[in-house]
Amino acid sequence: MDNKEYLVLSSSSLGYTLYDFSKKENIICRVRNKIFYHSDTSVKVGDIVYLDDKDNIIKIKERKNQLKRPNVSNIDLACLIISSKRPDFSSYLLDKYLTINNYYKIPSLILISKKDLLTKKEKDELEKRMDYYRKLHYDVIFIDCYKKDEDFSTFISLIYDKKICLIGQTGVGKSSLINLLDSSINREVDKNDNIIGRGRHTTKEVKIFKTDFCFIYDTPGFSSFDIDYLKPKDISVFFPGYDTIFNRCYFNNCLHEKEKGCEVIKQVDEGHLSFDSYKNYLKILKEVKSFDVWKKKI
Numbered sequence: 001m002d003n004k005e006y007l008v009l010s011s012s013s014l015g016y017t018l019y020d021f022s023k024k025e026n027i028i029c030r031v032r033n034k035i036f037y038h039s040d041t042s043v044k045v046g047d048i049v050y051l052d053d054k055d056n057i058i059k060i061k062e063r064k065n066q067l068k069r070p071n072v073s074n075i076d077l078a079c080l081i082i083s084s085k086r087p088d089f090s091s092y093l094l095d096k097y098l099t100i101n102n103y104y105k106i107p108s109l110i111l112i113s114k115k116d117l118l119t120k121k122e123k124d125e126l127e128k129r130m131d132y133y134r135k136l137h138y139d140v141i142f143i144d145c146y147k148k149d150e151d152f153s154t155f156i157s158l159i160y161d162k163k164i165c166l167i168g169q170t171g172v173g174k175s176s177l178i179n180l181l182d183s184s185i186n187r188e189v190d191k192n193d194n195i196i197g198r199g200r201h202t203t204k205e206v207k208i209f210k211t212d213f214c215f216i217y218d219t220p221g222f223s224s225f226d227i228d229y230l231k232p233k234d235i236s237v238f239f240p241g242y243d244t245i246f247n248r249c250y251f252n253n254c255l256h257e258k259e260k261g262c263e264v265i266k267q268v269d270e271g272h273l274s275f276d277s278y279k280n281y282l283k284i285l286k287e288v289k290s291f292d293v294w295k296k297k298i
Contacts, residue, residue, distance in 0.1 A: 081168030102238035145173035165217035228291035
């Protein structure tokens with residue numbers, strides 16, 4: 001085994017497509033099965049791997065982070081794409097994404113797509129709502145996935161030379177944004193979708209693209225997003241805005257519902273934390289509790 005590192009770009013029945021950092025080119029290889037058959041470790045898109053002299057993967061470098069859904073690793077920045085319209089803006093979905101990324105210790109960038117569909121009044125209202133997330137130290141960018149404007153330039157400055165993961169529900173503009181970043185990638189977009197209005201994301205697999213700016217993890221869109229692998233306590237700790245104050249609650253197992261001396265409820269009542277986001281928190285907590293009860297019955 002040499003010490004050269006390769007980035008796993010994609011996986012298929014032919015093997016794995018790897019990026020050779022030294023030669024700046026792609027190669028195809030396979031896993032040497034004897035190494036991995038008796039291990040819980042499987043190769044993920046985003047892994048840094050090492051090869052033997054026959055170009056078989058024989059070792060995976062320790063991951064700095066990983067997601068379960070999508071099943072990827074070593075993300076420098078998760079770009080959470082939330083549509084402003086068609087589909088309508090969802091603070092619930094945004095809070096859910098941020099909670100998961102906080103749990104996995106992955107930095108998040110919030111992208112509000114389809115800003116061109118908003119009236120000035122609608123944009124001003126949504127900007128005001130996003131000020132809350134800026135106060136929580138998240139970068140927020142309103143973006144048109146078809147136009148290279150000043151906001152797009154700001155986006156480039158934040159993702160430059162990073163491995164970024166684009167995450168969002170079906171139809172928010174992930175494929176269109178990738179094509180805007182690098183037209184040679186030419187991701188398929190269904191431009192005849194009359195319900196979504198601007199094009200449905202048609203990605204079926206997880207794949208990394210190399211561009212002049214960064215590495216892009218493209219992930220499938222989805223219509224629902226379960227977090228059944230988390231515990232209620234995880235939500236109480238990693239929900240956006242709660243991570244710095246949960247340990248000031250009177251009880252160390254506080255779930256911020258009706259408990260005595262809850263610092264989260266106090267700050268919501270005083271207006272320091274968003275009441276709308278708190279309603280999202282209770283909804284997500286209820287979901288996770290139902291999953292937890294179901295798992296205990298198995």
